[in-house]
Amino acid sequence: MALPPASHSMQGAPNTAILLAAGLGKRMRPLTATRPKPLVEVRGQAIIDHVLDHVRAGGIRRVVINVHYLADALEAHIRRHTPDLDVAISDERGQLLETGGGVVKALPLLGDRPFFAINTDNIWVDGPIDTLRLLANRWDDATMDALLLVVPLARATAHGGRGDFHMDALGHLRRREPRRVAPFVYTGVQLVSPRLFADAPEGAFSTGMLWDRAIAAGRAYGVVHQGLWCDVGTPAAIPIAEDMLKDG
Template identity: 80%
Template sequence: MLLAAGLGKRMRPLTATRPKPLIEVAGKSLLDHSLDRVRAAGVKKVVVNVHYLADALEAHVRRHAADLDVTISDERATLLETGGGVVHALPLLGDKPFFVINSDNLWVDGPVDTLRLLANRWEDESMDALLLVVALARATAHSGQGDFHMDATGHLRRREPRKVAPFVYTGVQLVSPRLFADAPEGPFSTNILWDRAIAKGRAFGVVHQGLWCDVGTPVALPLAEELLKGG
C-alpha cells in the first residue's frame, strides 16, 4: 500500500495546486519513485489511497502504473490518517503480510533490494510489524531526534522524552493484518498500533543499508536530488 492521501501542509506552497505525491524530484514524482521501488522488488499488486486532489492522483496512476494491478482506496469523504487509511483499505489488501510505504520519502537501495530485505527478515510467528529504520546520523533532511531504539534481536522501543534515539523510521514497513485487529474507528495514527505491538514484543526493525531522505518540506528537494544523483 502506498500512502498518498495526506494534505501536504509542510510542503506548501508547492502543494497548493498538486498533491504532495506528485511533487517532482529529479524530474520524477515522489509517487513514481515509490512505484519504481515496488516494481524492482517484484510486487505486482498495489493499493493507493487518495484524498487531497484525488482526481489528479487517480489520473496519474492510470497513466504511470498501467503495468501494475493498482486499486484506489478512496478517502475523499474523510482523511483517515495513516492507521485509519490502512484499515479502510484492508479489504483490498488480503490476509497476508503487506508493505506500507509513505510517499514522502526517497531511498536508494544498498547491496540488497530494500523491500526484499524486509521480506527476507519477516518471521510471521513472532512479528506483527517490521519497520525499516535508518541511523539518525544518516537520515538526510530529517530534523527530529530519532524515533526508536533497537536491541540485538531487532525488537524496537520508543525514544524516551527529551532524549535522542539512534534510529529514524523511514516510512517503509512490512506488516501483518494482525496489527490492525481491534483498531480504532475513523482517523488515527499507526503509532497507536505500533505501541501496542511494542508492548507485546511483536514490533521489530531492520536497518536500511542504502541512502534515505525525508522529503517532507521544500528545502528537502535539492537534498533529495543530490542523494539520487550520488546514489
C-alpha cells in the same frame, strides 16, 4: 543485526503494498497548493513514481493507493503511470483517515497476508540488497506483527527530528524517551501483518498507536536500511534529495 530466523508459516513472499498518498502536504506548501504531495517532482519524477519504481524492483504487482487531497489529479497520474501493475484506489475523499485509519479502510483490498505500507514523502536508494526484499527476507510471521525499516539518525538526510526508536540485538523496537535522542529514524517503509490492525479504532488515527501495542507485546521489530534515505517533507528537502540521487 541478528533477527530470528525466517518463518515458513508465511506462504511465499509478500506481493501487495499500500502507498499512503492521501495527506494534505501542508509542510510542502506552496508546492502543494495545486498538486498533491506525491506528485511533487524530485529529479523530474513525481515522488510516488520513485516509490513505484521500488515496488516494481521488489517484485510487487498488487498496489493499493489511498487518495484524499486533489484526488482526481493523483488518480489520473496513477492510471497513466501504472499500466503494468494491478492498482486499486482506496477513496478517502469523504474523510482523511491518517495512516492507521487509511490502512484499516483499505484492508479489504489488501488480502490476508503480510503487506508493505509505504509513505509517499520519502526517497531512498537501495543498499546491496533490494530494500523491500530485505524486509521480506527478515520477516518472521510467528514472532512479528510489524517490521519497520529504520535508518541511523546520523544518516537520516533532511530529517530534523531526534530519532524515533531504540533497537536491541534481536531487532525489538522501543520508543524514544521524552527529551532524549534515539539512534534510529523510521523511514516510512514497513512490512506488517493484518494482525497489527485487529480491534483497531474506527475513523482517523495514527499507526503509531498500533506500533505501541505491538512493542508492548514484543512483536514490533526493526531492520536497518543499508542504503541512502531522504525525508522529502518540505520544499527545502527537494534539492537535498536530488543531490542524494545523483550521487547514489
